[in-house]
Amino acid sequence: MKSRRSAKFTRFVHTVFAMERDLIVGGQAVMEGVMMRTPSAYAIACRKQDGTIVTTAERLPKWSDRFKWLNIPILRGGATLIQTLALGIKALNFSAKIFEDDLKAQEEKEKAEEKIFEPALVEGTLDEEFTKAPTKVVMPEPARKRTAGESAGAAGSIAFALLFNIALFVVAPLLLTNVWFIAMGWAESPVIAANASWWSVAGAYIWETKPHSWVAFNLVDGVIRMIFFVIMIYSMSFLKDIRRVFEYHGAEHKTVFTWENGLDLTVDNAKPQRRQHPRCGTSFLMVVMLVAIVLFSVIKFDAMWMNLAVRIALMPLVAGLSYEVIRYAAKKESGAIFRLMTLPGIWLQNITTQEPDGEQLEVAIVALNESLKLEPAPAS
Numbered sequence: 001m002k003s004r005r006s007a008k009f010t011r012f013v014h015t016v017f018a019m020e021r022d023l024i025v026g027g028q029a030v031m032e033g034v035m036m037r038t039p040s041a042y043a044i045a046c047r048k049q050d051g052t053i054v055t056t057a058e059r060l061p062k063w064s065d066r067f068k069w070l071n072i073p074i075l076r077g078g079a080t081l082i083q084t085l086a087l088g089i090k091a092l093n094f095s096a097k098i099f100e101d102d103l104k105a106q107e108e109k110e111k112a113e114e115k116i117f118e119p120a121l122v123e124g125t126l127d128e129e130f131t132k133a134p135t136k137v138v139m140p141e142p143a144r145k146r147t148a149g150e151s152a153g154a155a156g157s158i159a160f161a162l163l164f165n166i167a168l169f170v171v172a173p174l175l176l177t178n179v180w181f182i183a184m185g186w187a188e189s190p191v192i193a194a195n196a197s198w199w200s201v202a203g204a205y206i207w208e209t210k211p212h213s214w215v216a217f218n219l220v221d222g223v224i225r226m227i228f229f230v231i232m233i234y235s236m237s238f239l240k241d242i243r244r245v246f247e248y249h250g251a252e253h254k255t256v257f258t259w260e261n262g263l264d265l266t267v268d269n270a271k272p273q274r275r276q277h278p279r280c281g282t283s284f285l286m287v288v289m290l291v292a293i294v295l296f297s298v299i300k301f302d303a304m305w306m307n308l309a310v311r312i313a314l315m316p317l318v319a320g321l322s323y324e325v326i327r328y329a330a331k332k333e334s335g336a337i338f339r340l341m342t343l344p345g346i347w348l349q350n351i352t353t354q355e356p357d358g359e360q361l362e363v364a365i366v367a368l369n370e371s372l373k374l375e376p377a378p379a380s
Helices: 002-016 075-113 148-184 198-207 214-236 240-260 281-296 304-313 315-329 336-352 358-373
Strands: 026-030 033-038 041-047 053-059
Touching: 026 075, 026 240, 026 358, 033 075, 033 240, 033 358, 041 075, 041 358, 053 358, 075 315, 148 198, 148 214, 148 304, 214 281, 214 336, 240 336, 240 358, 281 315, 281 336, 304 315, 315 336
Parallel strands: none
Antiparallel strands: 026 033, 033 041, 041 053
8 A cells, every 4th residue: 555655656746747857866875774855855764673764854945046156057066065965964964863773772672681680599598499580670871961072073073074085085196196206207306415314305205296297297196086086985895884875875876767767766666777877976076086187287386285275275166067067967968078077987886886675775765755745846
């Protein structure tokens, strides 16, 4: 009965949005769940250990209606990225809360089933058959409140993650490229005093950048950045919990393809769909790196700190351009160049998406249906 209702709702949604087949949907995998986003709303669905699916949904503010400049190409990419990051954090927090509640419930169940005390002899008797009844004492746990220190710690974690990514994908590749070019004789060697300390030698190698070819320098810099990214993703795929998230990532993509192909949102329709989607965040990050190679090629400062500062300052522009590439590449009329730019991300999705089971597909479908319920019907 429930599946029939879901199919009827899906057919109704497709009828209502028959004139709006360009309605863009996307999502994100979370712990034991999926967040789905439509243009005007989002929904999160997570499966609990008892098999039930918990959902939350909310309409999204239409900032582009209030601030018309957010509709301008490239600028809209930055605004969308910020909103996507905020939704991603909210979705992860929701799934983490569900996971934490499940763990607490499991621990309480185990405590209730275990025997705390072994039977003991009653005082004053020698009859071993006359024993005390087993007893169990459960002390109530004091209520725990979130402290200001924990909130500051969460903000600190986000800041640390941001700085870590800048260090790993901007600073480290640039420094390694400079050292390599000097070692290979492809850049001017620094002037080092005969009795210079190791610290002075290291500083001389990274303080200035004077390659013979800036095009080659930025190309190598970009390739090293991509290698770091692929190694990080590949290493994470061996973690059991991360692999589980990658399966939900595959469920999200299959559900999006089901919607885009105009099919009813059912598990049977979603199973044969592809796991690799050109509008995926993985493809976006790979396009960011390709666009950065081209854009950073105009940066030609001898001072290393200037190269770093300009690279960081140009990241919003890189993200905006990459968003437009991803957006257009997902359209059927996109050219071969745009599809070629998203191809590395498609290949990498063989790692970041894994084949989901029927229950995971069901969670993704529930999330998309809940988001579509909040989507306003198009004007007739």
